[in-house]
Amino acid sequence: MSKNREPATVAAVxxxxxxxxxxxxVAAASTPAELTALRTRYLGRKSDLKQALRNVRDRETGMTLNAVRERLEDAFARREADLDRSELDRALSSYGFDVTLPGEELPVGQLHPTTQVRRIVEDTFLGLGYEIRDDREVETVEYNFDKLAFPPTHSSRSPRDTFFLADDVVLRTETSPSQIHHLEAREPPVYMVSIGRVYR
Incomplete structure (x- = not known):
């Protein structure tokens, strides 16, 4: 185990x-563009709130921050609806659009289902006070097999089942190596979830 352990911290927000x-x-936002910028600032992946959730160390703090996130998302949704209605009212009054005319159907994009599910799972565990760890995808044989007690003759070590980049380097076959890295850097108790790509 590593002697240089990271000190436990709480959400610094x-x-x-x-x-x-x-x-x-949000209440002062007067245009959709302004609201979008505020959404990125307060709820984006690099926002203070998101970073605080990722660094949370206890269940109570995680639940508090997650509740704040949900209330802010609701406030943004309500304000967005208000701005959309106001914009429509202005357009109708200014240009006299015939609202009975059929509209143009626009293609709607969305996140891949796997990404959607992953974010739901991450948010759930963050709310329970867990830390999310998405570790490296190129791993050593030591961490991918040896430290997880895979015997030398285990079938998963075969090049038919595992992508070897070198004799002692592979594309990780599971996220379990993240647990080893995490335990080497933290004092127990440890609350973490590792979600990410694996290769077979």
Whole structure:
């Protein structure tokens, strides 16, 4: 086990102040573009709230931050609907559109189902206080097999089942090596989930 362990930390964010600031900004947003920028700022993957959720170390803090995230998402959705209605009202009054005319059907894109499910699972565990770890996909044989107690003759070590990049380097066949890396860097108790690509 490594002697240089990372100290335990808690989410470095004032949840109440962040929520109050975000709600005030959402209420003041006057255009869809402005609202989109605010959504990225407060709910984006690099936002303070998202980073705090990823660094949370206890269940209570995780549930508090997750509740803030849900309330902000609801506020953004309501404000977006209000702005859309206002924009439609302005358009109808300015240009006299005939609302009985059929509209143009536009293609709608969305995230891949696997990505959608992954984000739902991650958010669920983050809300329970777990840490999400998405580790390296190129792994050593030591971490992918040896430290997980795979015997030398195990069938999974065969080149027919595993992509070898070198004699001692593979594309990971499971996310279990992340557990080893995590345990080497943390003092127990450990609450973590590893979700990511694997190769067979």
């Amino acid at each position: 004032d949840a109440a102040a962040l929520e109050q600031e975000a709600l005030a900004a």
